[in-house]
Amino acid sequence: MTTHSTIGILGAGNIGQAVADKAVRHGHEVLIGNSRGPETLQAVVEQLGPKARAVTAEEAAQPDLVFLAVPFFVVPDLTGLTDWSGKIVVDATNQFATANPAEGRYDVGDLTGSEWVAGHLAGARIVKAFNTVFAAFIAADPQHADGRQVIFYAGDDADAKADVAGLLDEFGFAALDLGGLRAGGQLMQLGGPLNGRHLLLQDVG
Numbered sequence: 001m002t003t004h005s006t007i008g009i010l011g012a013g014n015i016g017q018a019v020a021d022k023a024v025r026h027g028h029e030v031l032i033g034n035s036r037g038p039e040t041l042q043a044v045v046e047q048l049g050p051k052a053r054a055v056t057a058e059e060a061a062q063p064d065l066v067f068l069a070v071p072f073f074v075v076p077d078l079t080g081l082t083d084w085s086g087k088i089v090v091d092a093t094n095q096f097a098t099a100n101p102a103e104g105r106y107d108v109g110d111l112t113g114s115e116w117v118a119g120h121l122a123g124a125r126i127v128k129a130f131n132t133v134f135a136a137f138i139a140a141d142p143q144h145a146d147g148r149q150v151i152f153y154a155g156d157d158a159d160a161k162a163d164v165a166g167l168l169d170e171f172g173f174a175a176l177d178l179g180g181l182r183a184g185g186q187l188m189q190l191g192g193p194l195n196g197r198h199l200l201l202q203d204v205g
């Protein structure tokens, strides 16, 4: 397992900020970017503290491990941001067609959302995670009186999954492996049985 001291975060909204907060609290440097530029993120990085830096989207895409915390439908705009080959990309997106969830899902045909994302980020090692819970559950302390907050993950690259599982564990979540981007993705994505499920895990024995 590789430890990633610097983490890129694309998207600085609910999910991006929640993940960034966990990362800085656990000693990682964070490069966080949005579409409007770093000057719009000064309050966000002040809140996150000295380990967080507001950067351009291009810069946020440079680390070996990048969180995708952007709307699903903007993913095609990210294709040319960097050479994605070999990078671990943690895909937190849910495949809404527009910014208005009432307008339904983006049509990706027979693919799962993360398989479609993988098709736009050539060579990236995608790990689906964090999309099944509301941002408030990511921002909260994962250790609840009745157990640890579960974060499901899925991916087709075993090494990338091990790194992400290690990070989830470090953040204090109960990381549960659901397999590959197809089978796991079907369980996790919008309309899947585990989407929107907030589960706590109790370790017994």
Ligand SMILES: NC(=O)c1ccc[n+]([C@@H]2O[C@H](COP(=O)([O-])OP(=O)(O)OC[C@H]3O[C@@H](n4cnc5c(N)ncnc54)[C@H](OP(=O)(O)O)[C@@H]3O)[C@@H](O)[C@H]2O)c1
Binding pocket: 010, 011, 012, 013, 014, 015, 016, 033, 034, 035, 036, 037, 057, 068, 069, 070, 071, 072, 074, 077, 078, 092, 093, 094, 095, 096, 130, 131, 132, 133, 134, 135, 136
């Ligand atoms: N909110 C939740 O509880 C939740 C739960 C599970 C999964 N998700 C998924 O997680 C993703 C993020 O959700 P969110 O609630 O955090 O969204 P959000 O609060 O609307 O934030 C979206 C972020 O993406 C940035 N962005 C948009 N286009 C971009 C681009 N081309 N390049 C770089 N950054 C770009 C936005 O920056 P600008 O403002 O500068 O455009 C903004 O910082 C979505 O796919 C959502 O479906 C959300």
